[in-house]
Amino acid sequence: xxxxxxxxxxxxxxxxxxxxxxxxxxxxxxxxxxxxxxxxxxxxxxxxxxxxxxxxxxxxxxxxxxxxxxxxxxxxxxxxxxxxxxxxxxxxxxxxxxxxxxxxxxxxxxxxxxxxxxxxxxxxxxxxxxxxxxxxxxxxxxxxxxxxxxxxxxxxxxxxxxxxxxxxxxxxxxxxxxxxxxxxxxxxxxxxxxxxxxxxxxxxxxxxxxxxxxxxxxxxxxxxxxxxxxxxxxxxxxxxxxxxxxxxxxxxxxxxxxxxxxxxxxxxxxxxxxxxxxxxxxxxxxxxxxxxxxxxxxxxxxxxxxxxxxxxxxxxxxxxxxxxxxxxxxxxxxxxxxxxxxxxxxxxxxxxxxxxxxxxxxxxxxxxxxxxxxxxxxxxxxxxxxxxxxxxxxxxxxxxxxxxxxxxxxxxxxxxxxxxxxxxxxxxxxxxxxxxxxxxxxxxxxxxxxxxxxxxxxxxxxxxxxxxxxxxxxxxxxxxxxxxxxxxxxxxxxxxxxxxxxxxxxxxxxxxxxxxxxxxxxxxxxxxxxxxxxxxxxxxxxxxxxxxxxxxxxxxxxxxxxxxxxxxxxxxxxxxxxxxxxxxxxxxxxxxxxxxxxxxxxxxxxxxxxxxxxxxxxxxxxxxxxxxxxxxxxxxxxxxxxxxxxxxxxxxxxxxxxxxxxxxxxxxxxxxxxxxxxxxxxxxxxxxxxxxxxxxxxxxxxxxxxxxxxxxxxxxxxxxxxxxxxxxxxxxxxxxxxxxxxxxxxxxxxxxxxxxxxxxxxxxxxxxxxxxxxxxxxxxxxxxxxxxxxxxxxxxxxxxxxxxxxxxxxxxxxxxxxxxxxxxxxxxxxxxxxxxxxxxxxxxxxxxxxxxxxxxxxxxxxxxxxxxxxxxxxxxxxxxxxxxxxxxxxxxxxxxxxxxxxxxxxxxxxxxxxxxxxxxxxxx
Amino acid sequence: xxxxxxxxxxxxxxxxxxxxxxxxxxxxxxxxxxxxxxxxxxxxxxxxxxxxxxxxxxxxxxxxx
Numbered sequence: 001x002x003x004x005x006x007x008x009x010x011x012x013x014x015x016x017x018x019x020x021x022x023x024x025x026x027x028x029x030x031x032x033x034x035x036x037x038x039x040x041x042x043x044x045x046x047x048x049x050x051x052x053x054x055x056x057x058x059x060x061x062x063x064x065x066x067x068x069x070x071x072x073x074x075x076x077x078x079x080x081x082x083x084x085x086x087x088x089x090x091x092x093x094x095x096x097x098x099x100x101x102x103x104x105x106x107x108x109x110x111x112x113x114x115x116x117x118x119x120x121x122x123x124x125x126x127x128x129x130x131x132x133x134x135x136x137x138x139x140x141x142x143x144x145x146x147x148x149x150x151x152x153x154x155x156x157x158x159x160x161x162x163x164x165x166x167x168x169x170x171x172x173x174x175x176x177x178x179x180x181x182x183x184x185x186x187x188x189x190x191x192x193x194x195x196x197x198x199x200x201x202x203x204x205x206x207x208x209x210x211x212x213x214x215x216x217x218x219x220x221x222x223x224x225x226x227x228x229x230x231x232x233x234x235x236x237x238x239x240x241x242x243x244x245x246x247x248x249x250x251x252x253x254x255x256x257x258x259x260x261x262x263x264x265x266x267x268x269x270x271x272x273x274x275x276x277x278x279x280x281x282x283x284x285x286x287x288x289x290x291x292x293x294x295x296x297x298x299x300x301x302x303x304x305x306x307x308x309x310x311x312x313x314x315x316x317x318x319x320x321x322x323x324x325x326x327x328x329x330x331x332x333x334x335x336x337x338x339x340x341x342x343x344x345x346x347x348x349x350x351x352x353x354x355x356x357x358x359x360x361x362x363x364x365x366x367x368x369x370x371x372x373x374x375x376x377x378x379x380x381x382x383x384x385x386x387x388x389x390x391x392x393x394x395x396x397x398x399x400x401x402x403x404x405x406x407x408x409x410x411x412x413x414x415x416x417x418x419x420x421x422x423x424x425x426x427x428x429x430x431x432x433x434x435x436x437x438x439x440x441x442x443x444x445x446x447x448x449x450x451x452x453x454x455x456x457x458x459x460x461x462x463x464x465x466x467x468x469x470x471x472x473x474x475x476x477x478x479x480x481x482x483x484x485x486x487x488x489x490x491x492x493x494x495x496x497x498x499x500x501x502x503x504x505x506x507x508x509x510x511x512x513x514x515x516x517x518x519x520x521x522x523x524x525x526x527x528x529x530x531x532x533x534x535x536x537x538x539x540x541x542x543x544x545x546x547x548x549x550x551x552x553x554x555x556x557x558x559x560x561x562x563x564x565x566x567x568x569x570x571x572x573x574x575x576x577x578x579x580x581x582x583x584x585x586x587x588x589x590x591x592x593x594x595x596x597x598x599x600x601x602x603x604x605x606x607x608x609x610x611x612x613x614x615x616x617x618x619x620x621x622x623x624x625x626x627x628x629x630x631x632x633x634x635x636x637x638x639x640x641x642x643x644x645x646x647x648x649x650x651x652x653x654x655x656x657x658x659x660x661x662x663x664x665x666x667x668x669x670x671x672x673x674x675x676x677x678x679x680x681x682x683x684x685x686x687x688x689x690x691x692x693x694x695x696x697x698x699x700x701x702x703x704x705x706x707x708x709x710x711x712x713x714x715x716x717x718x719x720x721x722x723x724x725x726x727x728x729x730x731x732x733x734x735x736x737x738x739x740x741x742x743x744x745x746x747x748x749x750x751x752x753x754x755x756x757x758x759x760x761x762x763x764x765x766x767x768x769x770x771x772x773x774x775x776x777x778x779x780x781x782x783x784x785x786x787x788x789x790x791x792x793x794x795x796x797x798x799x800x801x802x803x804x805x806x807x808x809x810x811x812x813x814x815x816x817x818x819x820x821x822x823x824x825x826x827x828x829x830x831x832x833x834x835x836x837x838x839x840x841x842x843x844x845x846x847x848x849x850x851x852x853x854x855x856x857x858x859x860x861x862x863x864x865x866x867x868x869x870x871x872x873x874x875x876x877x878x879x880x881x882x883x884x885x886x887x888x889x890x891x892x893x894x895x896x897x898x899x900x901x902x903x904x905x906x907x908x909x910x911x912x913x914x915x916x917x918x919x920x921x922x923x924x
Numbered sequence: 925x926x927x928x929x930x931x932x933x934x935x936x937x938x939x940x941x942x943x944x945x946x947x948x949x950x951x952x953x954x955x956x957x958x959x960x961x962x963x964x965x966x967x968x969x970x971x972x973x974x975x976x977x978x979x980x981x982x983x984x985x986x987x988x989x
Contacts, residue, residue, distance in 0.1 A: 070970060074946050077974065081939040081981055085932045227962025234959070243964040246955040253948035260946060291935075292982035299974055306967055 022195030039289035052138030057420030075263025117368030127430025132407030210345020215304025367619030451526025459518025
């Protein structure tokens with residue numbers, strides 16, 4: 001299967017498939033039914049971060065020093081946690097200002113400076129070259145390796161082949177052609193490449209599946225699981241130190257931390273990451289899923305790196321090229337299909353990177369480097385050309401070819417002396433130079449154009465001197481003496497130990513110095529002179545992007561004259577007549593004005609609108625220059641701008657405060673209303689209580705009064721009758737006493753003035769005593785009382801008299817409602833999960849479900865509704881529940897009508913040992 | 925929409941947590957010979973801590989307001 005024509009055919013078939021996907025997605029986008037408007041596609045497209053570096057290089061890095069491949073993925077995970085704050089802001093800014101690239105973003109922030117955009121572009125192109133050469137190296141190396149099948153050779157001499165047989169060159173040219181087809185078929189006003197994004201998302205799936213496949217095969221096919229591989233490594237004296245690599249093969253902690261920081265910057269400022277994350281973003285909301293899905297992707301693609309690396313080291317003890325283990329391991333076992341899958345996976349990783357990176361870079365080269373220069377050359381008379389779209393596409397295509405050829409050149413000059421990851425890290429360090437200007441730009445209004453320029457240039461210079469020069473020197477394109485003795489023999493300026501600082505690895509050394517120079521110059525120069533008018537305006541637009549209401553974007557700040565027809569013609573030259581007409585029609589509809597072409601004088605709003613449309617095609621800096629050719633702008637003074645801006649931000653602050661105040665007021669009103677309702681309710685309850693109590697008191701009082709009056713008025717009553725009446729009077733008096741003492745109990749309970757005398761009590765005794773004291777009642781009503789008490793129960797802590805009161809209440813309640821003669825009441829005691837539980841079960845009429853909560857309220861009885869006559873005060877159960885709850889337990893009823901009721905209460909058990917000790921302590 | 929909402933602060937805290945988890949001296953604690961379920965201690969730590977961090981991030985960001 002692994003013969004040249006199959007490999008070549010499959011590779012082209014794969015590229016063809018990618019193109020088909022892209023074509024389909026573009027068609028769908030034109031039809032207005034985007035396929036990429038999904039957070040999942042968005043997350044997958046971010047995974048363009050994983051390139052041939054990840055696919056081949058991570059294993060090589062891991063085989064060299066164990067953990068060194070990890071910070072490249074852990075750094076982005078940490079950075080992405082901050083995206084909710086940082087990236088959302090960048091997204092919002094970019095959408096409002098129609099940003100087309102990273103260079104455009106930075107140039108736009110610092111007063112639409114064409115110079116700054118150009119500098120960023122140059123840094124990005126030069127900085128990314130090593131990274132592109134890495135992809136070319138990986139693809140051509142994997143191709144050469146596969147072609148040697150069934151032999152396994154180290155592709156060390158790939159670069160030495162004659163020009164026509166040079167795979168890397170062919171790879172570069174084919175990729176250039178492919179990218180041109182992909183990214184520059186037509187010009188999109190917003191630099192959206194939906195087809196490309198769809199293809200990239202697909203590639204992310206392919207490389208993940210391919211890598212997982214080889215990982216699973218190495219772990220469980222070649223060896224028998226992770227444990228097996230690591231056990232063999234531990235048994236191997238050469239490899240064993242790699243299991244705890246820090247401080248040894250893995251380098252020290254500081255270089256690890258610097259790699260993490262470097263990767264944190266890279267995930268934001270690599271041109272292709274900026275392209276897929278910001279420019280191609282369809283919806284800010286997609287960020288939410290991507291923030292955790294993308295790190296998950298990185299975790300998944302790294303799980304098998306160590307097993308493959310160690311598997312390769314164990315399998316090829318002679319020391320094969322670790323960067324190609326992923327491929328050579330399946331080949332050595334004649335796994336042809338798997339090897340082919342791996343090859344395609346590597347191809348997808350590399351092509352994805354190259355496509356997006358070169359498209360992003362070519363946009364920058366066109367919009368921020370070539371166009372501003374061309375537009376300034378009056379001799380070219382570009383202003384008068386009717387249609388410039390062809391020119392724009394031509395520049396971009398040329399840039400793509402140029403960038404790939406330069407990448408190839410770098411590969412020829414310096415690529416072979418380094419492993420994949422070391423090449424890539426040089427590019428990471430280059431794009432990290434954008435961090436101070438870009439991050440500073442969105443959080444700090446004080447950053448100026450000069451500051452950004454100074455920072456970028458000095459950081460880039462240090463990078464060039466400490467990373468790029470040594471790379472050339474190592475490849476013998478420059479004298480090695482430069483590294484050993486410094487330029488002109490000045491030891492202090494040795495590129496690898498600047499100012500005598502040695503002992504750091506190369507990347508850490510370069511990062512420390514370049515970041516120091518970059519951030520230092522940015523801050524110092526920014527502070528040395530106040531920002532100009534344009535800078536101040538743009539700074540406010542960027543930093544306060546969330547504070548401004550949508551729609552107002554500084555239009556008022558333009559003062560000048562331009563004719564609407566000129567503006568229309570200008571736009572038409574860059575986007576075509578039809579698109580310009582549509583844009584103006586949209587504008588008219590949105591603002592509710594007549595067709596703006598009809599106006600003679602354009603207002604500031606229209607000028608701004610045209611500038612934004614232009615910026616979408618040729619970048620902010622170029623658009624600014626173009627606009628200057630048709631408008632006569634009168635310079636605003638700095639003070640005027642300041643005044644307008646300050647006024648605007650004052651108003652924003654005031655209205656913000658006002659809003660807060662009114663919210664507070666509303667909240668306070670709500671609280672007051674609630675409190676008022678509670679008070680009214682309490683008042684109503686108090687009235688009800690008083691009227692109920694007086695009613696309950698009047699009933700026995702009336703009885704007593706009428707019977708005593710009878711006795712008083714009729715002294716000749718028979719003795720038996722008199723006896724009976726006196727009995728009733730005594731009974732009613734008792735009831736009155738009981739009622740009053742219960743009302744007093746309730747009042748004490750509710751006000752918290754109840755006195756509690758807690759002691760350790762034995763519930764068995766309590767129940768026995770209570771049963772004895774209520775036996776008279778039971779006999780009267782011919783009800784049987786059964787006791788089921790365990791021989792011994794732990795004591796509980798409670799107020800003895802109150803608990804007796806509860807038990808008496810429950811027993812007398814049970815008796816009260818039972819039909820005399822056939823009644824049976826059972827009182828039981830049991831221990832249950834840290835509580836002592838008392839059950840009083842009767843076979844009376846039961847309590848209907850709807851009354852089971854009511855009966856525990858004040859003055860509520862089930863009895864008066866069932867039988868029509870009151871059987872008690874209606875306070876007993878209420879008081880009992882309060883007493884039990886005060887002792888830390890619960891009182892409730894379970895009942896089904898007709899089957900009797902069971903009242904239960906619990907009391908918490910106490911730790912007697914602890915109590916005993918406490919008592920002893922007190923006694924001593 | 926205020927820029928420094930609670931969710932942003934929680935995520936920033938997780939970023940700091942990650943920086944602590946993956947730098948000296950915490951890494952030094954796990955930089956020892958020995959295995960956990962057949963996996964070397966340091967490598968097991970990396971992947972477990974990394975996975976947990978992603979889980980926490982997902983939890984914070986997907987929690988409804």
